[in-house]
Amino acid sequence: MTEQPLRVIEICAGAGGQALGLEQAGFEHELAVELDQNAVNTLRHNRPQWKVVQGDVADLSVWDPADYAPGPGRFPIDLLAGGVPCPPFTIAGKQLGATDERDLFAWAVEQARTMKPRALLLENVRGLSMPRFAGYRQHVLDRLQELGYAAEWRLLQASHFGVAQLRPRFVLVAMEPADFAYFHWPEPAGEAPTVGETLLPLMSINGWRGAEEWAEKANDIAPTIVGGSKKHGGADLGPTRAKRAWADLGVDALGIANHAPNPDDEFLVGPKLTCEMVARLQGWDDNEFKWIFTGKKTSNYRQIGNAFPPPVAKAIGIAIRAALNRTTDRREHDLDTAHDPIYRALRDNGDFMTAAQIIRATKLALEPHELERRIALLSRDFYINICNGKAATAYKLGQFKAFLGQEDHVRHEQFNQHRTKIS
Template structure:
């Protein structure tokens, strides 16, 4: 068991939701990197003693991962963590995955080989858990195995960790196998508070007479708060379905308020929420998870809405720290759950394979329509060579399309072109 503090490097740190949760779990930030200036200002305002760097995390002029690799006078960083951009995987978007210039998930995984952290924690949206990205997920697991790590994905609901919001997040945790044997996914903590319970003190702050009745109506957890991006307009609480769910709880989701309701205010639907209220729904509070946000209202809302809820980050941080410190018993586990068997067969072969050859390798019947569907999905993230021979069509898995740090990748030009709109 180590007596030294656990150190974390956090990439794509945002406004500090994950950072605060990890700090509460006992991690000390060695470095935090974030692109958005407003989020950087928030981080520096709350933790002036941290080293916070602004810029594109994949730009070697911003930071050099090799500087944090273990050496003769430097022990390994305990945790490499981050919430890399979610638009490449979100269900509401185009799900461009590896071909989206904002995608940094695969790049972040490659940094494990360089930094050699004792543990990795990456989180993203639920869309990454869908069949569309099975090959992408398999590539990530296989790469981590090549680097000497055991890894596992898990879909977590923020509401299971005391957050008054559903907010599913798809989480990847990786460690050396001996440490990973001591890792347990955090257990749910019980029923989440309702929106009314969490927000009543804030909604009634200016003496609104309807606050108690409103809180009784808002007796459910919130839909997922959507921070949005710089590509779109001002702040509101999400797409049409989410707005309907908010309306059923008596919340006007068509914008964000500047202040709590006054004593005699009346509303056709209900009050709009302030940024402070949205932060409460994300898990920040006046007790354990205190935090202040800097910037104007729209920027502040985006910082809050795009964040990883601090209580969820703390629960994961506690579980990772317990594994690294060996304070929990070892368990027998096989984290190598297969996500895309066809990807694996083609990758292992390295050559052209017909449907019949793939089926034999899988040791099961493979319908042609199933193979074609899987090849089509793989082709969105990987180059697929197709040979239309006289006897049968054959397929060969080519290069991953994702940005992994290549100097000549299209990501550089696209990122520079859209930099002002990337968030």
């Protein structure tokens, strides 16, 4: 019996990297929501049959998650997916987390309460996996448990799924416990091709005589491609360290070329990449993952560079589909991972705790200054009430600072103020 396609709603869909991968994994898009008009144009060009809406995903006038909640004659959406903005968590940024107006991760989790999808897939940058965001991650897991979901985080490398690029992505998958028991993270698919192997057909398309020699030098996978944002200038391949890595591969990272090299072209460092070449390094191709990007070069590059590689999305999508259809073996998941024991101790206690009480509750061997540092990190995403008593300082966990959909949240003013620069 043929499995029926599963329905997905994708938020912060970008130009379609995750969308295409999920489609290849057997999901049909009920809706795709994206802020950037250029990316929306690309989605509509490639899939005119999809319902694609443009605007702030948290604006109820753009779309209302309640419209997709289960009810009389309406089955639940199978998957709520999205690549919510990464600047709040990126290592190269300020890591403002919950106080960044672009942060939509916690908001996306809250939509599970309204929509009750069978599964949730959210991905972001590696920075979210760092100690800085341990409390944030713990809150997400605890909140999903309150909503009736089992969930896990996993750091996945794009190069493990045939993508010629070092592109770590931190992925959250959640499902109802009965389905999650059948979820297995996708296994690596083998060694990734090198930059040279991947790009030789495109580098030689205009007859460049140096293509073969160049491909032999480009004998490793690429560093992470950085799409950038509207806040920064034109397209190039990343910060200084990345540019050095590109130079070692024979690639000039100071910009994007309009076309492949001509027959007699010579280069001091090497040729620049075209948008088509960057797309190939992100996992798009001329066969399974064929896609056309609309708009001008800089916009194309940002759409491509900020995308989730389609082969990785496909691999995760297949794993989610298999769990929802229960076509895999059942397994036990360790779902009680403590990302931040200090957060948990303060949350479970619900009252003021001294440093000594926190250390006893967590069984952590921490010096006072280290405990203070950990609480200071926690205070960046949560309000921490501090009581300076005669005997010892005590701490109490306050509200989460993140935008969860509150009408009076500071996020609205900040978002509207910076809207033209958010991408």
